[in-house]
Amino acid sequence: RSAPRPGSTAPVRVPGQRGRRAAPAPEPEPASEDTPGHGRRKRKPKRSGKKKALMWTGGVLGLVLVGGSAFAYYWYERLYGNINTVDIGDVGSDEAMADGPVNLLVIGNDVRTGEGNEAYGNRTNVTGHADTTLLFHVAEDRTNATVVSIPRDLMIKIPDCESKQSDGSTKKIPGSTVPTKFNESYGVNGRDPGCTMLTVEEITGLELDHFMMFDFNAVKTLSTAVGGVKVCLDKPLKDLDGGSGLDLPAGESTVQGEDALSFLRNRHGLKNESDLDRIEMQQKFVASMLRQLKEDTLDSPSKMLDVADAATKSLTVDKGIGSPSKLLTLARELGKIDLKNITLMTLPVIDNPAEPTPVTVVLNPTEAPKLFSMLQNDVSLTEVKKKEKDAKDKQAELLEGTRAEASEIRVDVFNGGGPSGAAQDTLTWLQTGQGVARSTNRGNAPADVDKTRLEYAPNQADQARKLADLMGLPSSAMKPGTKDADATTPMTLTLGPDFKEAGVPITLPKKVDVKQSRADEKMCKK
Numbered sequence: 001r002s003a004p005r006p007g008s009t010a011p012v013r014v015p016g017q018r019g020r021r022a023a024p025a026p027e028p029e030p031a032s033e034d035t036p037g038h039g040r041r042k043r044k045p046k047r048s049g050k051k052k053a054l055m056w057t058g059g060v061l062g063l064v065l066v067g068g069s070a071f072a073y074y075w076y077e078r079l080y081g082n083i084n085t086v087d088i089g090d091v092g093s094d095e096a097m098a099d100g101p102v103n104l105l106v107i108g109n110d111v112r113t114g115e116g117n118e119a120y121g122n123r124t125n126v127t128g129h130a131d132t133t134l135l136f137h138v139a140e141d142r143t144n145a146t147v148v149s150i151p152r153d154l155m156i157k158i159p160d161c162e163s164k165q166s167d168g169s170t171k172k173i174p175g176s177t178v179p180t181k182f183n184e185s186y187g188v189n190g191r192d193p194g195c196t197m198l199t200v201e202e203i204t205g206l207e208l209d210h211f212m213m214f215d216f217n218a219v220k221t222l223s224t225a226v227g228g229v230k231v232c233l234d235k236p237l238k239d240l241d242g243g244s245g246l247d248l249p250a251g252e253s254t255v256q257g258e259d260a261l262s263f264l265r266n267r268h269g270l271k272n273e274s275d276l277d278r279i280e281m282q283q284k285f286v287a288s289m290l291r292q293l294k295e296d297t298l299d300s301p302s303k304m305l306d307v308a309d310a311a312t313k314s315l316t317v318d319k320g321i322g323s324p325s326k327l328l329t330l331a332r333e334l335g336k337i338d339l340k341n342i343t344l345m346t347l348p349v350i351d352n353p354a355e356p357t358p359v360t361v362v363l364n365p366t367e368a369p370k371l372f373s374m375l376q377n378d379v380s381l382t383e384v385k386k387k388e389k390d391a392k393d394k395q396a397e398l399l400e401g402t403r404a405e406a407s408e409i410r411v412d413v414f415n416g417g418g419p420s421g422a423a424q425d426t427l428t429w430l431q432t433g434q435g436v437a438r439s440t441n442r443g444n445a446p447a448d449v450d451k452t453r454l455e456y457a458p459n460q461a462d463q464a465r466k467l468a469d470l471m472g473l474p475s476s477a478m479k480p481g482t483k484d485a486d487a488t489t490p491m492t493l494t495l496g497p498d499f500k501e502a503g504v505p506i507t508l509p510k511k512v513d514v515k516q517s518r519a520d521e522k523m524c525k526k
Contacts, residue, residue, distance in 0.1 A: 082312035085322035087164040088194030093209040096321050096329040100450070101140045101378045103206050105197055107186060107213040108132030130186040130196050132264075132282060135204065135347075137375050142333055144341040144380040147286075148371070149279045150200065152183035153360045155352055159202050161195035181360065193318070203363070204372050210321050210330075216261055218314030222289075223260035225306040229289045230254050231263060239266050260285075276346060276361070283344040290339055343381040347371070377451065377498065398478040403469065404462040406435035410490040411454075411467060416445035418452070418495035422502075426471075426495065429502035434470050438490070445494050452477050452496040452506055457485035464491060472505025 110131035133150040160175040173189050185191060185199040197208045223229050232252045239246045239262075246262040248255070255263050264282050293307075312324075321327055348367035351358035374381065411430075415423040423441045430436035454477050456464040464478060471493075498506050 079308055079312045079324045082309065082315070083322060083324070083327075084316040085319050086193055086316055088192060088197065088211070088318050089162055089164055089170065091194040091197050091208070092211070092318050092320055094320050096210075096326040097333045098209065099140070102138040102210075102333070103208045103375075104136040104138070105193075105200055105208055105211040106134040106136060107193060107196060107211060109186070109213050109215045110183075129183040129188070131183060132279075133182070133196070133200075135200060135206075135208075137206070138333065138337070139380060140378050142336040143338075144343070144382045145334075145337050146375065146381050147283075147342065147344045148375075149283060149344070149346045150182060150203075151276060151279060151347065151349055151361055152181065154182040154347065154349060155179040155360045155362050156182055156199065156203055158185050158191075158195070159198050161191060161198050163190050163192045163195065179362075193316070205376055206372075210318050212321075213316040214314050218311065219261045219264055220257045221310035221314060222307060223256040225310045226256075226289065226292050226303065228254035228256040229260060229285060229292055231285060231288060237266070276349075279346050283346075287339075287344060290342075341380070341382045345381070396475045398461075398480065399465055399468060399475050401465055402462045403466040406466060406470065407437065409436045409463045409467055410438040410488070411436065411463075411493050412440050412442045412490045414442045414445035414492065414494045416447070416449040416452075416494040417497045418499040419501065422495045422499060426493075426502045430470070433503075436467070436470070440490065449494050449496040452494065452499045453479050454491060454493050455479045455481065456491040457481045457483060457489070459484040460489075460491055467491070467493070472503070474506055477506065 108131050110129050129152070131152055133152070135148040135150060137146045137148070139145065156179060158176040158180055161173050163171045163173055165171055171190055173191055173195065176184075182199065185196040186193060193211045193213055197211055200206070201208055230252055231248070231254075233248055233250050235250050237246055237248045246259065246266050248259075248263070264278075264285055266278065266281070317327075321330055348364035348371060349361035350364050352360045352362050373379075413423045413426050413430075423443060427439055427441040430439045452473065454464055454467060454471075454473060456479070458480060461480065464480070467473070468475075468478065500506070
């Protein structure tokens with residue numbers, strides 16, 4: 001899947017139109033070897049292939065559905081009847097878990113329906129808003145995941161979108177012309193979860209695959225189903241006067257039902273009484289619930305069924321994951337990730353400089369782009385295992401050794417998602433300025449690539465190292481084969497979205513400097 005072209009943080013699309021769902025890939029456009037401007041790939045079609053509950057609900061559904069008995073079938077049918085689906089048109093993917101990185105959006109809806117919810121949420125909007133939103137980025141190799149909380153008070157421009165109506169028609173909804181609170185990307189003017197997905201795509205430059213939406217009832221029923229969630233406070237938390245009504249002592253407590261919802265909704269009594277403080281508490285709650293599930297719930301069939309039933313009753317998803325079997329596929333993939341390799345963080349923001357007394361926030365102009373670049377390039381925020389470090393060291397060794405002369409290099413250049421005309425521009429640069437005469441522009445690659453790559457045979461390693469020096473390619477771009485090639489066989493250089501222009505080195509994304517936590521970290525450290 002292609003990341004945005006260099007210089008842009010968001011995918012390119014026609015205003016008012018959504019990104020396309022999975023569709024047959026278009027035939028590559030023919031390119032003349034001497035015609036500049038060819039070699040630009042169109043945005044690749046999607047491959048057909050948490051707020052409070054995503055990560056662990058998926059695991060529960062997975063275990064429930066593997067029963068293989070009449071009892072399991074009964075529960076399968078029951079869970080199927082519980083799930084609500086929304087047709088979001090062309091947004092997202094038809095596959096539950098396609099190859100490559102997967103981006104899930106979890107929306108906590110503040111709609112006030114349900115017993116006891118009158119004291120919470122929006123009093124006038126019957127559909128609610130995007131009160132709490134988590135972007136869940138699952139790495140391509142499934143070794144790690146990054147969970148990014150998006151503040152509801154983030155000021156951004158909401159893009160045009162389309163919403164499917166009950167009669168099957170499509171309603172076009174204009175975006176905002178001035179910065180608007182992020183939580184209005186859902187529920188205002190008929191915006192559906194697809195509109196929220198588009199908004200997040202515009203913010204991050206990622207292509208989103210699916211959404212899951214929960215309401216207040218999910219927190220109450222799910223926290224009760226797992227037997228309560230352990231939380232820890234440095235000092236007593238009392239919010240009795242017009243807030244959530246929460247009254248917890250310092251130290252460790254177990255909350256469920258109404259208390260769990262109050263804990264997640266509370267911002268009063270916290271350090272700055274801000275939405276960002278509330279988000280940090282929510283992240284700790286999610287991590288604690290994940291541990292609770294793994295430690296106490298997975299070994300109890302009755303608890304598993306209670307959790308799965310409660311989760312699906314409060315769950316709304318897109319059609320791409322709108323069945324227990326598709327949720328099972330999702331659950332199996334999520335289940336591969338160790339808790340210690342799940343990083344939770346808040347989208348980097350700063351106080352809104354346009355407000356004398358800031359009550360909203362805007363993107364941090366320094367740190368937010370770093371985060372987006374890391375996610376677009378599937379770079380983990382988690383320091384994962386020694387074997388991964390060893391693999392990186394081994395990859396770096398590919399640049400060590402002798403170099404061929406530039407005149408000895410044979411290479412075919414393809415554009416697999418780089419800037420328009422990149423293949424021809426690179427060819428001209430190589431031939432006229434670097435002495436690589438045996439190079440050819442092959443136009444568009446058969447398929448887009450996520451990153452620039454140089455494929456070569458073992459006996460071409462000296463050519464590859466020399467070309468990497470000239471192009472400024474990192475070791476991660478080196479893709480050696482296993483069989484030697486004939487003397488006249490060229491290497492294959494495919495330019496990806498990370499390619500800026502000929503002669504400009506490809507640099508890996510810098511680590512983002514923001515507060516992070518891991519899903520295996522306990523709130524009360526002894």
